[in-house]
Amino acid sequence: MRVFAIFVALILPWVSQAAPALPEPIKIALLKAGLPPDSVAIWVQPVDASRPNWVYRAEEPLNPASVMKLVTAWTALDIIGPAYTWTTRVASSVAPSGNGRLEGDLYLVGGGDPVLTYDRLSRLLRQVRGLGIKEIVGDLVLDDSLFPLPPHDPSSFDGRGDRPYNAGPSALLLNFNAIRLTFVTRPGVDQPSVAFDPPLEGVTLKNEVRQERGPCGDWDDDIAATVDPGAAGQVQLTLRGRWRTDCQRKEWHLAPLPPTQFSPALVGALWAELGGRVTGRIRFGTTPATAALLLEEKSPPLADVIHEMNKWSNNVIARQIFLTLGRHVALPGEPVADAARRAVQASLGQAGIDTAGLVIDNGSGLSRSARVRATTIGEILIAAWRRPFMPEFMAALPIAGVDGTARRRLKGDPAAGFAHLKTGSLDGVVTVAGYVLDRFGRRYAAVMFTQHPNAAASRPAQDALIAWIWSGGAQP
Numbered sequence: 001m002r003v004f005a006i007f008v009a010l011i012l013p014w015v016s017q018a019a020p021a022l023p024e025p026i027k028i029a030l031l032k033a034g035l036p037p038d039s040v041a042i043w044v045q046p047v048d049a050s051r052p053n054w055v056y057r058a059e060e061p062l063n064p065a066s067v068m069k070l071v072t073a074w075t076a077l078d079i080i081g082p083a084y085t086w087t088t089r090v091a092s093s094v095a096p097s098g099n100g101r102l103e104g105d106l107y108l109v110g111g112g113d114p115v116l117t118y119d120r121l122s123r124l125l126r127q128v129r130g131l132g133i134k135e136i137v138g139d140l141v142l143d144d145s146l147f148p149l150p151p152h153d154p155s156s157f158d159g160r161g162d163r164p165y166n167a168g169p170s171a172l173l174l175n176f177n178a179i180r181l182t183f184v185t186r187p188g189v190d191q192p193s194v195a196f197d198p199p200l201e202g203v204t205l206k207n208e209v210r211q212e213r214g215p216c217g218d219w220d221d222d223i224a225a226t227v228d229p230g231a232a233g234q235v236q237l238t239l240r241g242r243w244r245t246d247c248q249r250k251e252w253h254l255a256p257l258p259p260t261q262f263s264p265a266l267v268g269a270l271w272a273e274l275g276g277r278v279t280g281r282i283r284f285g286t287t288p289a290t291a292a293l294l295l296e297e298k299s300p301p302l303a304d305v306i307h308e309m310n311k312w313s314n315n316v317i318a319r320q321i322f323l324t325l326g327r328h329v330a331l332p333g334e335p336v337a338d339a340a341r342r343a344v345q346a347s348l349g350q351a352g353i354d355t356a357g358l359v360i361d362n363g364s365g366l367s368r369s370a371r372v373r374a375t376t377i378g379e380i381l382i383a384a385w386r387r388p389f390m391p392e393f394m395a396a397l398p399i400a401g402v403d404g405t406a407r408r409r410l411k412g413d414p415a416a417g418f419a420h421l422k423t424g425s426l427d428g429v430v431t432v433a434g435y436v437l438d439r440f441g442r443r444y445a446a447v448m449f450t451q452h453p454n455a456a457a458s459r460p461a462q463d464a465l466i467a468w469i470w471s472g473g474a475q476p
Contacts, residue, residue, distance in 0.1 A: 110172025
């Protein structure tokens with residue numbers, strides 16, 4: 001009997017980890033959604049435990065969608081640290097003359113800053129004006145050479161190249177390469193008001209959107225934007241479609257121009273707003289070694305940038321951080337993206353995290369080829385919990401039912417507000433991972449991947465997992 005008891009004690013934990021039954025709330029939710037149990041992978045572990053206490057198909061590498069940003073966040077915090085900043089520089093080929101004229105070229109040199117928004121760019125250019133420079137008697141050169149990258153096709157992923165989530169990375173990324181369109185209902189007329197910011201030199205807006213009475217619904221599905229050549233080298237952004245009066249006021253973010261057009265147009269407009277002039281052109285180029293440094297603009301620290309990335313699942317920020325990692329460790333002649341992948345593998349390996357099956361291409365999760373096991377994501381969550389940067393890592397995750405991309409999850413459920421969750425979705429993929437505090441005060445790391453043609457229907461099952469953990473169902 002003693003031998004049998006020892007055998008049972010040894011074998012039962014392995015059996016429960018290898019093939020547990022799905023908890024009843026999750027089984028019911030999957031059944032209602034018409035999803036088979038083998039479409040999901042689940043991993044749960046108390047943060048103060050040494051091993052997971054609930055695992056289901058967690059060893060199969062699956063597409064993580066935006067949950068891959070947890071891998072990027074971990075590696076960045078581990079390698080370059082939460083206080084890391086990016087620097088954008090302003091340099092000139094000649095010294096300012098003091099008469100308002102710069103008799104040469106001015107260089108805006110990108111340092112990979114992921115969040116160089118137009119208000120920060122405007123502040124930097126205002127500082128240039130503060131140096132007494134009003135007219136650049138030469139070219140204003142945009143230098144994005146820090147990241148040597150192949151051409152980026154924003155339409156290659158899903159054919160929606162004008163969506164900001166498809167924007168490509170750049171060492172001189174300006175305002176995420178995106179504009180904001182603000183629609184406002186105008187009573188008694190047949191068109192809404194539309195404004196866009198930031199201003200773009202040479203870009204005009206033509207509003208052909210019809211205004212109709214009715215409920216708002218999925219309003220942005222009813223509006224399309226096209227870019228057409230205008231008169232005298234201008235570019236015309238034309239909006240067509242239908243706007244419902246009940247929408248009142250909405251914002252739509254768009255990336256209508258490639259960076260080769262967008263960046264010069266943005267810099268030109270902001271420089272003109274400040275009363276500046278350029279005798280030559282605003283163009284891309286490289287900065288000569290002899291150029292003298294005039295100004296520097298420091299980014300917010302990495303911890304703040306990761307907060308922005310994960311709260312709103314910003315793909316281009318993730319790409320920028322990923323390439324920054326590559327630039328940090330790259331060997332001579334090594335492509336920066338390859339170096340970034342090597343950095344990820346090294347960081348996870350040094351932390352004792354098994355990377356079997358990991359495929360990471362751009363760090364954002366906007367990929368059909370990306371793969372990672374739920375176990376790997378779970379182990380990252382546990383490892384992050386035990387690192388000094390845990391507060392920054394966790395605080396960047398959306399709070400279920402409260403903010404970010406998880407603001408609509410678990411609404412009205414007692415578990416709302418008790419989970420910090422990174423979510424992800426692609427066609428056929430829905431994922432969630434993060435930390436859940438149960439009603440007894442114990443915190444868990446939890447991961448659930450769904451990969452199925454009808455994966456979008458799995459969100460209630462994922463919410464059921466979080467609610468089940470909160471209720472104490474995952475207690476060992």
